[in-house]
Amino acid sequence: ALRDNPDLPLFDRTVRGQYPPASTLKPFIGLAALNAGTTNWKETINDHGWFQLENDERLYRDWKRQGHGIVNMERAIVESCDTYFYEMAVRTGVDSISPFLSQFGFGRDMTLDVINALPGLLPDREWKSQRHGSFWYAGDTVNMGIGQGYTLVTPLQLATATAVLANHGVWKVPHLIYAHNDQVDEIAHGDIPDIELRDPADWDRMSHAMQEVVSGLHGTARRLLPNLKYPIAGKTGTAQVVGIKQDEEYDSExxxxxxxxxxxxxxxxxxxxxxxxxxVVIENGESAGRTAGPVAQSIINEYLGGAEG
Known part of the structure; x- marks a missing residue:
């Protein structure tokens, strides 16, 4: 029954499930844009609810139909403004974004003793040319800016990249067996160096923006506030399973x-x-603030000793 179950309960999603990262990629896209010098924390854009490339009729919609208004980097993280990251991704370009994201372990298996971990997919021009025999288009970069399109990650990769961000670029390689004779082994991280930003202050500013996702008045994970026992920095994401036509609205029912x-x-x-x-990835869970966020919060509270009895 387990083997034949269409929900695949025996499938190891942690290391072999590959999902679009959706908006959980936005803090990394934001750091890529900042590090490339294509924007700064003060610059604002006016989000009317959509983004449009030059000489292209297509409108790339924001999840908030009426838009977010005047938005800077911090507000774009807190409210998960798609339009802002569409623009910043196009400005920065895939040739800067992909190498930057690879420093966080996206697109590669960085595990030591985790068997059969998959590398996800971090696309670039060369990959698309080889895989699809096609050029990389600006629209591909637009989708990449909000963690949709070709990009795929495993939950372990997302957790690892989040740890690197939390550590201000210092790598901790994921592995299962870490202690020997009560001593924690120091694990080398091979050919992937610690990350140094042009402005190290961007680490703290991004961490603060992610904290406002949970604690801010308009944060997309503000539902976690009533049970907040420890200051949490986070980012929500909603990954499409099926495509929605340009003029249609998502209808869950x-x-x-x-x-x-x-x-x-x-x-x-x-x-x-x-x-x-x-x-945390909740398949078909829809609202991260209602489903994935509380799961993460419960685990954090338990780990840090603050779980209710």
């Missing part, structure tokens, strides 16, 4: 459960001195 959006949430805590980083 009309979709079979297995075709509904995935809910994702990444987090680390405590914010000032992180001890745990986590990624």
């Amino acid at each position: 009309a979709l079979r459960e297995r075709l509904r959006d995935h809910a994702l949430f990444v987090a680390f805590a405590p914010v000032e001195k992180p001890e745990i980083a986590i990624a």
Whole structure:
């Protein structure tokens, strides 16, 4: 029964499930844009609810139909503004974004003793040319800016990248067996160096923006506030399972459960001195603030000793 179950209960999703990262990728896209010098924390754009490339009729919609208005980097993270990251991704370009994201372990298996972990997919021009025999288009970069399109990640990759962000670029390689004779082994991280930003202050500013996702008045994970025992920095994400036509709206009730959006949430805590980083993917969970976020919060509270009895 387990083997034949269409929900695949025996499938190891943690290391072999590959999902679009959706908006959980936005903090990394934001750091890529900042590091490339294509924007700064003060610059604002006016989000009317859509983004449009030059000489292209297509409108790339924001999840908030009427738009977010005047938005800077922090507000775009807190409210998960799609339009802002469409623009910043196009400005920065795939040739800068992909190498930057690879430093966080996206697109590669960075595990030591985790068997059969998959590398996800971090696309670039060369990959698309080889895989699809096609050029990389600006629209591909637009989709990449919000973690949709070709990009795929495993939950372990998301958690690892979140830990690197929490550690201000210092790598901790994921592995299962870490202690020997009560001594924690120091694990080398091979050919992937620690990340140094042009402006190291961007680490703290991004961590603060992610904290406002949970604690801010308009944060997409503000539902976690009533049970907040430790300061948490996080980011919600909603990954499409099926495509929605340009002029259609997402209708959850009309979709079979297995075709509904995935809910994702990444987090680390405590914010000032992180001890745990986590990624949660709820397949077909739809609202990350209602589903994936509370799961992550419960695990964080348990790990840090604050779970209710």
